[in-house]
Amino acid sequence: MATLFTKIIDGEIPGRFVWSDDVCVAFLTIEPLTDGHAMVVPRAELEQWTDADEQTWAHLQRVARIVAQAQQEEWAAPRIGMLLEGFLVPHLHVHVWPAFSADDFDPHAPMQDVPAERFDEAARRLRERLVAEGHGAHVPDA
Incomplete structure (x- = not known):
């Protein structure tokens, strides 16, 4: 049975994609810790990072770093958070988000009631930053 992330990757469920290649995609999470919070997800249904x-695994780390550097530039964040996940959705995913303080690292306290327009704006900004940094070939709608 396909995971939630496979359904997003396959277009069965909408997602705000900022990266796409043969190995993985990156899209904004619907429960962000900060604006621009994205997840890097392999196309293959790997339950956890040790299955990669x-x-x-090296490719996911490389893409996570590229996305993180774009986030840091775009939101002028002093740090970037990174978290490996795979519990709520049994599909490996790497969270990356602009972090401004230790308070931003609370996966149990995502931003609440974020309007769709704010997500759309964050996705647009991150895609444009990735294109500006030379990654347009992997940016959907670029």
Whole structure:
């Protein structure tokens, strides 16, 4: 049975994509810790990071870093948070988000009632930053 993330990747459920390649995608989470909070998700349904082969794991880390650097530039964040997940959705995903203080690292306290327009704006900004940094080939709608 396909995971929630596979359904998003396959377009069955909408997602705000900021990256797409043959190995993975990145899209904004619907429960962000800060604006621009994205998840890097392998296309393959891997339940946890230890299930990923070395090449896939290295690729996910590389893309997470590229997205994180774009987030840091776009939101002028002093730090970037990163968290490996796979409990609520049994599909490996790497969270990356602009972090401004230790308070931003509380996965149990996401921003509440975020309007769709705010998500759309964050996705637009992150896509534009990725394009400006030379990654347009992997940015959907670029």
